[in-house]
Amino acid sequence: MAEISYKEASCVYEGADKLAVDSLSLDIEDGEFVVLVGPSGSGKSTALRMLAGLEDIDGGNISINGKDMAGVPSKDRDIAMVFQNYALYPNKTVGENMGFALKMRGVPVEERKRKVAEAAKVLDLTEYLDRKPGKLSGGQRQRVAMGRAIVREPQVFCMDEPLSNLDAKLRVQTRTQIAALQRRLGTTTVYVTHDQVEAMTMGDRVAVLKFGQLQQFSSPTELYDRPVNAFVAGFIGSPAMNLFVTPVVSGGVNIAGTTVPLPRESMNQIAAAGLETVTVGVRPEQLELRRDGAGFGVVVELIEELGSESYVYARNSGPAITGLDSAPVTFVARSATRSPAKLAETATMTVREGATIHLFHPATGARIGD
Known part of the structure; x- marks a missing residue:
């Protein structure tokens, strides 16, 4: 498991005249489910990518379990990403997709099968392990992408709008499954969404961002009952x-x-x-x-x-x-x-x-x- 700390972390894209993330400070507890929410362009996905090592940190620092992540490659951060795009291999079965990262690490076949089977049971995918992604629904494919992250047993899950491609009913169903799964696994999770209802129903705490700056970082009820400014008041609810x-x-x-x-x-x-x-x-x-x-x-x-x-x-x-x-x-x-x-x-x-x-x-x- 992991504790995560953003300390005045900033990021600016080349050619931009404003910071994409401006002096972000967050302390995320071990096993906590934290949601980054805000309108388009608020810097929430950039903040997540900085944590995952996919964007450079141009100021301040980000640490995981007290270790500064500056200069640490993404592959060495023990983080599993789940994206909006499922990014599944169409020519591989569900089981092969879920176990591919373990195969690349040289994990023995029997251990791979065991971990894939355990994850499939948690995600109700056991009967689909031999199917190709093309034969699955959108919600099932998203669960396969989740399973691929779970089998790695990372210290942090990073999820970047994983439900955006699903229809309304599946979004509600899948967000419930993700929240319940995170509580069961106890893995520290940072989740990005533009949907404030999703943020309020899933997160232990929610960070509201605007123009790259943190507006408020509180529990969902605190955000609703005591917004710190008019922007948060108008965005939440x-x-x-x-x-x-x-x-x-x-x-x-x-x-x-x-x-x-x-x-x-x-x-x-x-x-x-x-x-x-x-x-x-x-x-x-x-x-x-x-x-x-x-x-x-x-x-x-x-x-x-x-x-x-x-x-x-x-x-x-x-x-x-x-x-x-x-x-x-x-x-x-x-x-x-x-x-x-x-x-x-x-x-x-x-x-x-x-x-x-x-x-x-x-x-x-x-x-x-x-």
Whole structure:
């Protein structure tokens, strides 16, 4: 097993004017499942490739079990990679694909067969060992790629968006299998994805990156409950948190003429920062669509029926409420009832009593208060 440490690790591509990974610092514990997540271009795959020795470290360092990886070839790091592309040999059977790396190492035939059989049993691939990859489904091929990594018994698994080629149902099924398998094996795993739902459901801890810089490294619940800035707040959660800029008034904030009260401590922190406006964040489950006139007026634009719940997308019926980019905000509210409204219906929306209201600096995006 292995502990991994990024210390101010940086990487810049030749000809680029910005760092792909900018002073990344992470301490990953032995046996931990850590997910790197962020939008395209955030540096998450580059950070993983730096760990695997596939990209140079241009600043800082990365260590595995206290050993600096600078100058250590990829083949000597005892790391197994699983890529988005399965990269299986089409002319070899499942068993031959899984045992190929062991064969190249000169591992005896009987030992190879034993390790392949053990991995196949774990991955439910035993009956497919004599098949060629072309006769397998996408999920089965991905499990073969996982098996090829497992038989090596590495100290670290590196997974770069391994589920991107699968359809929605297979993604859910396979991510569950990968997470359960990692818990069973206890191998330190660094997993890259752009899908924040995947990150939240799989990782012990999640590192959110933006433009090569670490924004927050916390447990999934901490990311959801206490995002450190407006970017993390808007990125984590599906649908995303409602984020909008609104004036500060006596006792709270003003949302389209309706005062939403804030705790005295929050008001003191806003006053200490000298702010007249603040970025407010409210999760969809904390907003409520009403017909009794309470709250601010909205016009329903879209309703997503999910069976057990519905999501209502609505635009303010008065002057536009703007978000972080000064564009009008479409509010999203979760409803436990089916068909809570009709398209183009005029209704009111309010913040539920006792709801958690997140506050961020309108210029820097930094969280205000605890």
